[in-house]
Amino acid sequence: xxxxxxxxxxxxxxxxxxxxxxxxxxxxxxxxxxxxxxxxxxxxxxxxxxxxxxxxxxxxxxxxxxxxxxxxxxxxxxxxxxxxxxxxxxxxxxxxxxxxxxxxxxxxxxxxxxxxxxxxxxxxxxxxxxxxxxxxxxxxxxxxxxxxxxxxxxxxxxxxxxxxxxxxxxxxxxxxxxxxxxxxxxxxxxxxxxxxxxxxxxxxxxxxxxxxxxxxxxxxxxxxxxxxxxxxxxxxxxxxxxxxxxxxxxxxxxxxxxxxxxxxxxxxxxxxxxxxxxxxxxxxxxxxxxxxxxxxxxxxxxxxxxxxxxxxxxxxxxxxxxxxxxxxxxxxxxxxxxxxxxxxxxxxxxxxxxxxxxxxxxxxxxxxxxxxxxx
Amino acid sequence: xxxxxxxxxxxxxxxxxxxxxxxxxxxxxxxxxxxxxxxxxxxxxxxxxxxxxxxxxxxxxxxxxxxxxxxxxxxxxxxxxxxxxxxxxxxxxxxxxxxxxxxxxxxxxxxxxxxxxxxxxxxxxxxxxxxxxxxxxxxxxxxxxxxxxxxxxxxxxxxxxxxxxxxxxxxxxxxxxxxxxxxxxxxxxxxxxxxxxxxxxxxxxxxxxxxxxxxxxxxxxxxxxxxxxxxxxxxxxxxxxxxxxxxxxxxxxxxxxxxxxxxx
Numbered sequence: 001x002x003x004x005x006x007x008x009x010x011x012x013x014x015x016x017x018x019x020x021x022x023x024x025x026x027x028x029x030x031x032x033x034x035x036x037x038x039x040x041x042x043x044x045x046x047x048x049x050x051x052x053x054x055x056x057x058x059x060x061x062x063x064x065x066x067x068x069x070x071x072x073x074x075x076x077x078x079x080x081x082x083x084x085x086x087x088x089x090x091x092x093x094x095x096x097x098x099x100x101x102x103x104x105x106x107x108x109x110x111x112x113x114x115x116x117x118x119x120x121x122x123x124x125x126x127x128x129x130x131x132x133x134x135x136x137x138x139x140x141x142x143x144x145x146x147x148x149x150x151x152x153x154x155x156x157x158x159x160x161x162x163x164x165x166x167x168x169x170x171x172x173x174x175x176x177x178x179x180x181x182x183x184x185x186x187x188x189x190x191x192x193x194x195x196x197x198x199x200x201x202x203x204x205x206x207x208x209x210x211x212x213x214x215x216x217x218x219x220x221x222x223x224x225x226x227x228x229x230x231x232x233x234x235x236x237x238x239x240x241x242x243x244x245x246x247x248x249x250x251x252x253x254x255x256x257x258x259x260x261x262x263x264x265x266x267x268x269x270x271x272x273x274x275x276x277x278x279x280x281x282x283x284x285x286x287x288x289x290x291x292x293x294x295x296x297x298x299x300x301x302x303x304x305x306x307x308x309x310x311x312x313x314x315x316x317x318x319x320x321x322x323x324x325x326x327x328x329x330x331x332x333x334x335x336x337x338x339x340x341x342x343x344x345x346x347x348x349x350x351x352x353x354x355x356x357x358x359x360x361x362x363x364x365x366x367x368x369x370x371x372x373x374x375x
Numbered sequence: 376x377x378x379x380x381x382x383x384x385x386x387x388x389x390x391x392x393x394x395x396x397x398x399x400x401x402x403x404x405x406x407x408x409x410x411x412x413x414x415x416x417x418x419x420x421x422x423x424x425x426x427x428x429x430x431x432x433x434x435x436x437x438x439x440x441x442x443x444x445x446x447x448x449x450x451x452x453x454x455x456x457x458x459x460x461x462x463x464x465x466x467x468x469x470x471x472x473x474x475x476x477x478x479x480x481x482x483x484x485x486x487x488x489x490x491x492x493x494x495x496x497x498x499x500x501x502x503x504x505x506x507x508x509x510x511x512x513x514x515x516x517x518x519x520x521x522x523x524x525x526x527x528x529x530x531x532x533x534x535x536x537x538x539x540x541x542x543x544x545x546x547x548x549x550x551x552x553x554x555x556x557x558x559x560x561x562x563x564x565x566x567x568x569x570x571x572x573x574x575x576x577x578x579x580x581x582x583x584x585x586x587x588x589x590x591x592x593x594x595x596x597x598x599x600x601x602x603x604x605x606x607x608x609x610x611x612x613x614x615x616x617x618x619x620x621x622x623x624x625x626x627x628x629x630x631x632x633x634x635x636x637x638x639x
């Protein structure tokens with residue numbers, strides 16, 4: 001059963017920020033053990049993790065930028081229970097600029113950004129949320145990247161300005177990592193991930209939204225070792241994206257057993273069988289959802305009966321659709337069909353052709369006088 | 376290369392010629408079996424329809440077994456691909472790599488043969504070894520099987536974990552095709568392409584076996600083809616036969632002819 005925390009009864013960010021009560025020792029060590037396990041470190045590292053988190057002197061400045069997105073990753077970020085949101089924002093990190101969470105607005109907000117950049121040049125962590133549109137809007141006022149403007153600057157201008165002096169860039173969510181839904185075909189705004197837009201290497205924590213335990217674990221890794229964790233070929237931390245959802249799934253035994261949900265709500269669904277046949281993309285998706293789950297280990301889509309949509313993979317909006325089918329459709333000029341339809345048409349056409357040829361041969365059998373074996 | 380002469384019951388002289396070594400026949404049937412197993416288990420893995428695990432999850436291994444047989448069969452297919460590729464360069468297989476490759480000459484001959492097979496007009500060339508159309512078909516099959524092997528390695532590597540040998544081999548394919556979904560789509564689609572070519576291949580062999588006396592089907596079982604001399608006299612070049620230079624064969628042929636004349 002889901003552990004319901006008292007903090008969840010506090011609905012708003014203000015409520016949550018208002019608690020400002022520190023964790024007790026047991027809760028703190030619980031959190032440290034969890035983070036240590038998520039990072040794939042031995043239990044001997046727990047005291048080091050605890051020390052790294054307690055170290056106020058190295059509290060890094062964080063500048064959190066929003067681009068084209070839905071703010072779900074900020075929402076996910078403030079769902080942290082251990083450490084609590086307020087611990088994370090104020091004590092563990094120094095989040096100096098965050099458009100959604102900061103109290104200031106207008107010039108005061110822009111001033112906070114400038115001063116944070118100036119005071120921590122080369123030392124701050126830049127966290128990016130959302131894709132960056134690169135296309136030029138139509139019309140005389142259209143400028144490259146003009147589909148997104150913040151404080152008179154385009155998204156790409158702001159990204160280049162802030163990211164160039166960052167110690168490290170962390171992309172949270174699929175949009176900033178790979179473009180996300182904005183980059184889905186036909187991608188009218190030319191949206192791309194932050195790394196592709198700026199050419200600056202980033203560490204990516206994709207997910208729709210990302211899991212806060214992974215971003216916290218990444219930050220702890222940074223505090224502990226002064227560097228970002230090892231990554232896979234897409235720039236995702238290996239501790240979280242090194243294994244497939246499929247290989248860690250609670251329903252995996254039903255996959256191997258050949259026990260599948262045929263349609264939502266059937267008897268197999270009630271039995272908690274494998275969601276492979278209703279379009280689960282777990283076999284193609286690298287994420288640690290089954291282990292850490294969302295909302296402080298409460299649940300994740302497959303546990304709740306919905307197939308994995310593959311949200312942490314590049315171009316998942318294009319590659320993983322249809323979400324309730326196993327395979328993507330074929331998109332070629334003049335062909336928009338499923339692989340099975342194309343295949344059956346091809347093989348069926350060949351079978352018809354073969355039958356027609358056999359009939360034609362039979363009708364022309366006299367041509368083979370002397371060569372037909374039975375004559 | 377000469378052949379062995381014989382006489383049909385009807386009195387017609389025939390020639391028995393080696394077309395391929397027994398090992399090539401053996402590899403063909405290993406390949407056939409592996410493709411049957413791969414198609415059935417692969418279709419199940421893609422869309423598990425006809426077989427379900429019974430009882431509790433720990434009591435059944437339906438999908439696990441299918442995947443295991445798929446893996447075994449894929450090893451068999453890869454083994455055949457590699458060894459047959461090697462044999463294609465040897466004297467025993469008549470260096471038949473020349474017949475498999477889509478060279479301009481092979482393509483022209485294949486088109487001529489295809490026109491003959493479809494229209495049944497004109498004169499169809501008889502080939503002792505693999506005909507150019509069949510050669511191109513086999514080339515396509517080899518390309519498709521290679522694609523299946525490569526995409527299969529990529530799909531298999533996905534669960535093996537970063538750093539493993541399979542990962543090193545499969546991960547670049549995954550990157551090249553922009554994700555596992557595309558790899559899976561190609562693996563699934565190419566299965567149909569393979570079935571398309573195999574359907575035509577099997578039909579053509581049965582057709583030729585029914586219409587001509589070449590006995591294509593027995594040639595893939597025992598490695599011999601049988602030609603009536605009346606059919607191949609003017610096609611001797613195609614067979615690489617030196618009928619006139621082959622004294623024992625010529626002698627035997629003359630004897631048969633004389634015997635037939637006497638009978639008449």
